[in-house]
Amino acid sequence: MSIKNLELIKKSFELKKKDIEKIKNNENTKLENFNWDSIVVINLISYVSDKYNKNIQPEKLKKIKTFKDLDIFLSKLISKKSG
Numbered sequence: 001m002s003i004k005n006l007e008l009i010k011k012s013f014e015l016k017k018k019d020i021e022k023i024k025n026n027e028n029t030k031l032e033n034f035n036w037d038s039i040v041v042i043n044l045i046s047y048v049s050d051k052y053n054k055n056i057q058p059e060k061l062k063k064i065k066t067f068k069d070l071d072i073f074l075s076k077l078i079s080k081k082s083g
Helices: 006-013 017-025 038-052 067-079
Strands: none
Touching: 006 017, 006 038, 006 067, 038 067
C-alpha cells in the first residue's frame, strides 16, 4: 500500500524530501516523530477545507498515530459524500 494523500500530508507537515522517503519506506512511522502538533493539525484542517470543502473535527485526529492511519482517515473523509 502506498500513501495516497502524500501531497496533502507533505504540505501539512512541511516535510523535506528525506522525510518523505522515510514515510514511503515505512507507512507505520509515528506521527509524533514528525512534529505532530497543533500547527500541523491546523494546517491539515485548513488544507482539507480549502481543497476538498471537508471539515475535520480535531478530536478525531487524536486517535491517529501513524502516517498510514492518517492516510486512511483522509481517504475516507475525502471520498465521503457531503450530505
